[in-house]
Amino acid sequence: MVLEKTLKDYAENLFVSDGYWRAKRKKKGRDICDEVLRRNRSVVKNYIIPLFGSLSLENITPKIIDQKLIDATSLNGNDLAGTTRNGILGCLSTIFNYLVEEDIVSDNPVKKVFRFSSKPANQRGILSHDEMQKLFPQNRADLLEIWGSQKYICAFLILKDTGLRPGELRALQWKDWRLDLRFFPITKAIESGKRAQLKGTKTGMSKPAIVTEFTAGEIEHLKELSSPALESFIFTQKNNIPIDGCVLSRHFRDGLKRAGIDKSEISPYWLRHTFNTRMLETMPDSIVRKLMGHATPNMTQYYRHADEISLANEAQKIHEYLADPYEYRGWQDSNFKFFSKNV
Secondary structure (H helix, E strand, C coil): CCCCCEHHHHHCCCCCCCCHHHHHHHHCCCCCCHHHHHHHHHHHHHHHHHHHCCCEHHHCCHHHHHHHHHHCECCCCCECCHHHHHHHHHHHHHHHHHHHHCCCCCCCHHHHCCCCCCCCCCCCCCCCHHHHHHHCCCCHHHHHHHHCCHHHHHHHHHHHHHCCCHHHHHCCEHHHCECCCCEEEECCEECCCCCCCEECCCCCCCEEEECCHHHHHHHHHHHHHHCCCCCCECCECHHHCECCHHHHHHHHHHHHHHCCCCCCCCCCHHHHHHHHHHHHHHCCHHHHHHHHCCCCHHHHHHCCCCCHHHHHHHHHHHHHHHHCHHHHHHHHCCCCHHHHCCC
16 A cells, blocks of 8 residues: 655655755756755754645645644744744745646645734843843842853853844854953854754854953853863753753743743843843944844844833933034944943
8 A cells, every 4th residue: 555645755855955856946047055945944844844744735725724824833832923934834835836846736725825924923122121130130149049050140141241142152162262352252153953053143244242241250150160171062951962042042931930020022032132222322333233243234223122211321422422522432432341341
């Protein structure tokens, strides 16, 4: 008895670099870059096979596709963003277009599925000064009460001080740490969907990640406790494997609860938005853009979530400029004065 083929049989190896699908595109002068192939493989592995892989092709209808995506959740159990659902639809449509070209099916059912809104269901924002003080008390005993271990104290202090993406934090190695300058050179990240595979940063831009004196002291304490090899990742699970992003998010939510902050929508990425907003209060846009690793000035402004404190600080800078425009240039040319402070 020959078993009927499922979508997994066709999709699992479709987006390999040296596969038939890519070779066919090359012959048509429509080659596809390795990054797009990698992204499609990740979508197939993490979403399409779990959602549709066991279904025969004839059973994958527009209604089935629509309902499964409405019910789908992310890898950490949260609701999928509309852009993620649309990305799954795009990849699934590519698969069915291939199946149509090969006369395996006669129609692409994805074309009949209405796309999701790209507006985030839970908009990211910033943590208030009061919330930041609750999460980051300036002594180790209180920090341990919030974060549970020295490893997570350092992880979230670094995210607070630098605005790193979680994937960039996970890629940090002890050889990157420069105590003399209190900084990490950020040139790499852990590839999405991989446990230890390094890649470039999201935008391909390198940047300095500079921490406060307090955070530098906590990093040094972690180093004393672990006595690591230089090649070791700083934030690891077993066998020197970088900590999983979902584990990092779970510990962040646990820290929020211990700090008495009851906001389930907050994720570690809020620290990045908070950093961007606070830096814009004291630094020129061009420097903040460099520290964030943004490709465009518009993205730096997108991450700005001005509250009353932000606007008051910006108003103070405007007053300083109006009082003495020449002296105000000294603030713009300052050598990262902020980083001697603990905020």
